[in-house]
Amino acid sequence: MTTSAALMWFRRDLRAIDNTALFQALQAHSRVVCVFVLDHLILAPLPDDDRRLAFIHAALQELDHSLQQHGGGLHAVQGNPAVEIPRLAQQFACDAVYCNRDYEPYARARDAQVAARLAAQGIAFQPCKDQVIFECDELLTGQGRPYTVFTPYMKAWRQRFSPALTQPRPAPLAGALALPPAQLRLPALADIGFANATVADLRLPTGRSGAQQLLQDFGDRLSHYKATRDFPAIKGVSYLSAHLRFGTLSIREAIALALQEESEGATCWLNELIWREFYQQLLWHFPHVASDSFKEQYRGLVFPGKEEWYAAWCQGRTGYPIVDAAMRQLNHSGYMHNRLRMIAASFLVKDLLIDWRRGEAYFAAKLLDFDLAANNGGWQWAASTGCDAQPYFRIFNPVSQSEKFDPEGKFIRRYVPELASLDDKAIHAPWLAKSLPAGFELGRDYPAPIVEHAEQRELALALFGRK
Numbered sequence: 100m101t102t103s104a105a106l107m108w109f110r111r112d113l114r115a116i117d118n119t120a121l122f123q124a125l126q127a128h129s130r131v132v133c134v135f136v137l138d139h140l141i142l143a144p145l146p147d148d149d150r151r152l153a154f155i156h157a158a159l160q161e162l163d164h165s166l167q168q169h170g171g172g173l174h175a176v177q178g179n180p181a182v183e184i185p186r187l188a189q190q191f192a193c194d195a196v197y198c199n200r201d202y203e204p205y206a207r208a209r210d211a212q213v214a215a216r217l218a219a220q221g222i223a224f225q226p227c228k229d230q231v232i233f234e235c236d237e238l239l240t241g242q243g244r245p246y247t248v249f250t251p252y253m254k255a256w257r258q259r260f261s262p263a264l265t266q267p268r269p270a271p272l273a274g275a276l277a278l279p280p281a282q283l284r285l286p287a288l289a290d291i292g293f294a295n296a297t298v299a300d301l302r303l304p305t306g307r308s309g310a311q312q313l314l315q316d317f318g319d320r321l322s323h324y325k326a327t328r329d330f331p332a333i334k335g336v337s338y339l340s341a342h343l344r345f346g347t348l349s350i351r352e353a354i355a356l357a358l359q360e361e362s363e364g365a366t367c368w369l370n371e372l373i374w375r376e377f378y379q380q381l382l383w384h385f386p387h388v389a390s391d392s393f394k395e396q397y398r399g400l401v402f403p404g405k406e407e408w409y410a411a412w413c414q415g416r417t418g419y420p421i422v423d424a425a426m427r428q429l430n431h432s433g434y435m436h437n438r439l440r441m442i443a444a445s446f447l448v449k450d451l452l453i454d455w456r457r458g459e460a461y462f463a464a465k466l467l468d469f470d471l472a473a474n475n476g477g478w479q480w481a482a483s484t485g486c487d488a489q490p491y492f493r494i495f496n497p498v499s500q501s502e503k504f505d506p507e508g509k510f511i512r513r514y515v516p517e518l519a520s521l522d523d524k525a526i527h528a529p530w531l532a533k534s535l536p537a538g539f540e541l542g543r544d545y546p547a548p549i550v551e552h553a554e555q556r557e558l559a560l561a562l563f564g565r566k
């Protein structure tokens with residue numbers, strides 16, 4: 100260790116424990132200044148009750164507390180990171196800036212700018228691998244190319260993987276963390292123009308403690324994951340996505356849980372974590388997917404769906420109960436179950452014939468766990484435009500999906516209460532019911548279907564089949 104100072108720049112890794120960049124900064128430097136930048140470019144377009152900001156703020160408060168327990172604290176500034184990071188590095192006489200690598204196009208451009216400005220000041224920029232097990236070019240095909248199909252990627256991942264890769268980074272060393280001056284303490288949400296109330300509305304435990312609570316709870320259910328994960332009315336999944344997104348849980352901790360037992364559930368859950376990395380590496384190698392189809396033949400496809408159909412989909416008023424329940428869950432809570440994400444996405448693209456990018460953008464605005472790589476990967480999968488996507492001719496039937504994955508209509512009843520009195524058969528497709536409860540009128544109490552699935556299916560086949 101040298102008697103030098105370093106800046107630790109937190110981004111999507113909001114924890115002091117098992118944090119690669121923080122650990123490396125503390126190993127190499129005698130004083131470490133921990134910083135979070137409230138990025139104006141990201142904050143400016145957000146509504147003042149944005150759920151994500153409430154989640155991030157709660158995580159930052161816990162991070163600050165955790166750093167304080169090790170003698171330091173979190174320094175918070177507002178502005179443009181490309182300006183603020185070099186400025187702070189100079190102000191605190193740092194020799195180096197550490198951070199954990201982020202693979203999204205905006206982050207890559209921002210980090211390149213920061214690195215160039217730091218270099219001009221003679222300060223080193225040290226990005227570390229932290230949020231994935233394998234990054235960038237670490238897993239390539241035999242021909243040295245990126246994987247574009249999941250199964251061979253998953254096999255290569257599992258072959259290269261060893262449990263040692265989940266070894267947690269040691270905790271911060273006492274005495275090396277800098278204490279922030281009063282003017283750099285984390286401001287309250289209200290002081291940066293956002294509503295405080297949303298934290299209570301999240302209904303998801305926040306911060307590092309919330310992540311640990313969810314991890315422990317899921318640990319008891321892991322062996323049943325494979326059998327229960329597709330049923331939105333059942334508590335079958337982990338609900339850890341927002342924590343993995345913002346790094347209140349490390350990927351090593353998540354994988355360590357999957358390795359704790361040999362069960363179908365654990366194998367299946369590890370596969371989902373590998374999907375996460377698959378999409379991360381895809382975005383890294385093919386950044387154009389952020390704005391266009393992976394498959395060239397679908398670029399420039401003109402989607403004929405109507406504007407009012409898009410509005411009905413967003414509001415959960417399409418007349419297809421499972422789709423509406425899914426969209427209302429998203430609007431209400433900022434979360435949508437994976438099976439429902441697939442159904443809602445397929446419905447928008449293949450039934451309503453609306454450009455997948457509009458659905459992707461809606462999810463991006465609403466999801467608490469929004470992650471560009473996973474969201475884009477999921478949308479391109481459902482739209483058949485992605486690399487390892489659902490074939491265009493395999494189109495979900497929203498009624499049979501509903502009957503299969505919410506057989507008793509429990510989930511629908513929770514989010515579409517106006518259908519609660521319908522029986523277990525009618526609730527999936529009220530317009531097909533021979534009789535409806537007295538007093539219930541389709542079209543008045545709940546919308547009649549805005550499109551006819553069988554007709555739209557033919558149009559989708561023609562649209563995609565032409566390419």
Ligand SMILES: Cc1cc2nc3c(=O)[nH]c(=O)nc-3n(C[C@H](O)[C@H](O)[C@H](O)COP(=O)(O)OP(=O)(O)OC[C@H]3O[C@@H](n4cnc5c(N)ncnc54)[C@H](O)[C@@H]3O)c2cc1C
Pocket residue numbers: 328336337338339340341343344371372374375376378435436437438440441444462466468469470471473474475476477478481
């Ligand atoms: C259209 C669409 C959009 C999606 N958008 C996002 C998004 O913005 N952010 C996001 O984290 N996930 C996204 N997913 C993937 C998946 O739906 C969520 O990760 C999952 O529902 C989160 O719930 P969970 O944490 O309980 O998941 P679990 O089933 O417990 O899975 C554990 C973790 O594995 C990862 N994971 C699971 N499935 C996938 C997947 N298919 N692709 C990538 N990672 C996965 C997530 O990090 C998740 O937290 C999307 C899927 C689709 C089909």
